[in-house]
Amino acid sequence: MAYLVEPTYTHGTPEKTAVLLVNLGTPDAPTAAALRPYLKQFLSDPRVVEIPKPIWWMILNGIILNVRPKKSALKYASVWMPEGSPLKVHTERQTALLSKQLSEIVPDAPLVVDYAMRYGNPSIPDVLAKLKAQNCQRILLVPMYPQYAASTVATACDEVFAQLQKMRNAPALRTIRHYHDDAAYIAATAQNVRDHWTLHGRPDMLLMSFHGLPRYTLEKGDPYHCECHKTGRLIAEALGLSRDEYRITFQSRFGKAEWLQPYTTATLKELGKANTRRVDVICPGFLADCLETLEEIAQEGKEDFQHAGGGEFHYIPCLNERPDWISALTKLTLDNLQGWLASPDAVALEQGRLRAIELGAQR
Numbered sequence: 038m039a040y041l042v043e044p045t046y047t048h049g050t051p052e053k054t055a056v057l058l059v060n061l062g063t064p065d066a067p068t069a070a071a072l073r074p075y076l077k078q079f080l081s082d083p084r085v086v087e088i089p090k091p092i093w094w095m096i097l098n099g100i101i102l103n104v105r106p107k108k109s110a111l112k113y114a115s116v117w118m119p120e121g122s123p124l125k126v127h128t129e130r131q132t133a134l135l136s137k138q139l140s141e142i143v144p145d146a147p148l149v150v151d152y153a154m155r156y157g158n159p160s161i162p163d164v165l166a167k168l169k170a171q172n173c174q175r176i177l178l179v180p181m182y183p184q185y186a187a188s189t190v191a192t193a194c195d196e197v198f199a200q201l202q203k204m205r206n207a208p209a210l211r212t213i214r215h216y217h218d219d220a221a222y223i224a225a226t227a228q229n230v231r232d233h234w235t236l237h238g239r240p241d242m243l244l245m246s247f248h249g250l251p252r253y254t255l256e257k258g259d260p261y262h263c264e265c266h267k268t269g270r271l272i273a274e275a276l277g278l279s280r281d282e283y284r285i286t287f288q289s290r291f292g293k294a295e296w297l298q299p300y301t302t303a304t305l306k307e308l309g310k311a312n313t314r315r316v317d318v319i320c321p322g323f324l325a326d327c328l329e330t331l332e333e334i335a336q337e338g339k340e341d342f343q344h345a346g347g348g349e350f351h352y353i354p355c356l357n358e359r360p361d362w363i364s365a366l367t368k369l370t371l372d373n374l375q376g377w378l379a380s381p382d383a384v385a386l387e388q389g390r391l392r393a394i395e396l397g398a399q400r
């Protein structure tokens with residue numbers, strides 16, 4: 038009698054460990070037609086919009102999905118790269134660079150490095166199927182958000198868990214919750230700012246703008262607001278800034294409810310009205326440039342500031358492919374792989390961690 042086996046049964050192929058980067062996601066093209074399914078998936082997630090379903094369903098399908106795709110498509114078109122959406126292009130490059138650095142540090146480790154998007158493509162179900170087909174029996178999920186929010190990190194974990202629930206022979210899973218105060222992430226962010234100042238001199242004000250969340254998330258216990266403030270304080274300390282030389286603000290308000298304050302837009306207008314000579318803006322909660330940084334901050338933010346009477350406006354890009362950030366990501370990954378690679382690799386792993394610290398410091 039033949040035994041029934043799962044189609045992905047991989048007896049004989051070596052067991053592998055996967056490092057899976059997960060980012061938010063982006064439309065496939067800067068068009069209303071591509072924006073619609075992306076926004077529908079994104080905004081139907083109850084972790085993102087916490088309004089009771091029947092009411093929200095009417096607003097989403099009746100108004101938002103008829104108006105927003107066209108408006109957002111124009112914005113996406115203004116930042117689209119020849120290779121595609123900036124968020125996807127940078128996430129793909131970060132994945133390749135992390136894979137390269139890991140293979141240099143632990144050359145014999147059976148590691149697979151890949152990325153998936155929570156909304157849109159490449160989707161979490163598709164990438165997990167790919168990892169299963171390669172016999173990845175352990176998965177380290179690395180959310181590409183340093184600060185934890187239920188609407189970003191938790192929903193990425195939810196989706197991975199939901200897929201594993203459908204598998205009989207499911208892989209082991211580890212998740213990273215946050216790294217908002219990770220020394221190497223803070224050091225790379227501060228160095229990014231210092232590099233900009235070496236070339237262009239210093240501003241009167243450094244604005245650290247984080248993606249916003251509805252205010253009720255803070256009241257309900259989401260640690261996001263506090264984590265953003267801790268990140269901001271650590272960056273300011275690394276740069277030796279006094280309290281009046283920087284501000285922490287929240288951007289990208291969506292809908293009518295109150296969001297975390299102070300708002301980035303209002304602050305830029307206020308600084309402009311005060312005739313601030315120069316403001317520099319960084320977005321430390323975004324590891325890759327995307328619509329929210331390139332359009333909302335670098336374009337709209339600049340206009341808000343200068344229109345109100347402000348002087349020079351400098352947007353400092355995200356960490357993207359910076360070598361010190363790739364080393365920080367490598368170290369974070371290796372730290373969280375402890376105990377998962379076979380014993381001879383454990384020694385290499387420790388050497389690798391030290392090498393990643395060294396590489397980060399050299400660059």
Ligand SMILES: C=CC1=C(C)c2cc3[nH]c(cc4nc(cc5[nH]c(cc1n2)c(C)c5CCC(=O)O)C(CCC(=O)O)=C4C)c(C)c3C=C
Nearest residue numbers: 061062063064085109124186188189248291322327328329
């Ligand atoms: C970095 C962390 C992010 C949090 C927290 C977050 C919460 C959040 N976002 C929306 C609504 C929208 N966000 C959109 C784009 C977008 N958001 C993030 C990150 C966080 N969002 C990124 C990286 C991006 C850019 C994606 C890209 O393709 O470049 C959008 C889509 C664009 C638009 O139409 O404006 C929406 C909508 C909510 C409601 C929310 C928390 C409740």
Ligand SMILES: [Fe+2]
Nearest residue numbers: 061248289329
């Ligand atoms: Fe967002």
Ligand SMILES: [Fe+2]
Nearest residue numbers: 289328329333
């Ligand atoms: Fe936005």
